[in-house]
């Protein structure tokens with residue numbers, strides 16, 4: 311699968327098969343995340359991989375929008391790290407975390423997995439809920455997104471969003 315195919319066929323998946331993702335594939339997704347472009351190359355993020363059934367259920371309970379976490383094999387939490395994003399790079403940490411999140415979605419797709427990006431920051435009850443699941447109270451750790459990953463048990467068709475009216479050439 312090339313990048314053109316990956317970008318155009320990716321869909322959010324909210325139903326997963328009960329199949330385990332090998333550690334080497336998880337490693338590949340995290341490696342892809344850490345290869346994203348980063349403001350001043352500060353890479354102000356850390357990643358939490360949640361495999362525990364109980365903890366996935368706790369994440370699913372935080373919001374109805376997170377309920378697919380119950381059937382996903384893993385949840386990857388992309389956390390912004392405010393202590394790393396110091397100085398000039400500070401205001402860019404959300405953009406860095408977005409780039410890392412998207413890299414995970416595309417790498418997962420090529421490896422044969424479905425994903426769903428679940429927005430966490432800046433919704434405070436989601437941020438606090440995820441921090442509780444991860445057992446951190448540090449103000450420097452900000453859960454930015456949670457990505458459900460697993461073998462897809464649904465196959466939504468690719469759809470095109472190209473809209474000429476959103477583009478202006480100068």
Ligand SMILES: Cc1cc2nc3c(=O)[nH]c(=O)nc-3n(C[C@H](O)[C@H](O)[C@H](O)COP(=O)(O)O)c2cc1C
Pocket residue numbers: 320321322323324375376426427428429430
């Ligand atoms: C910042 C962000 C937050 C999102 N949060 C959620 C969420 O909490 N739950 C969910 O089911 N999908 C979530 N999504 C997925 C969107 O609903 C989805 O990308 C959109 O409907 C387009 O569908 P597609 O991904 O299949 O192209 C989120 C996507 C983004 C980019």
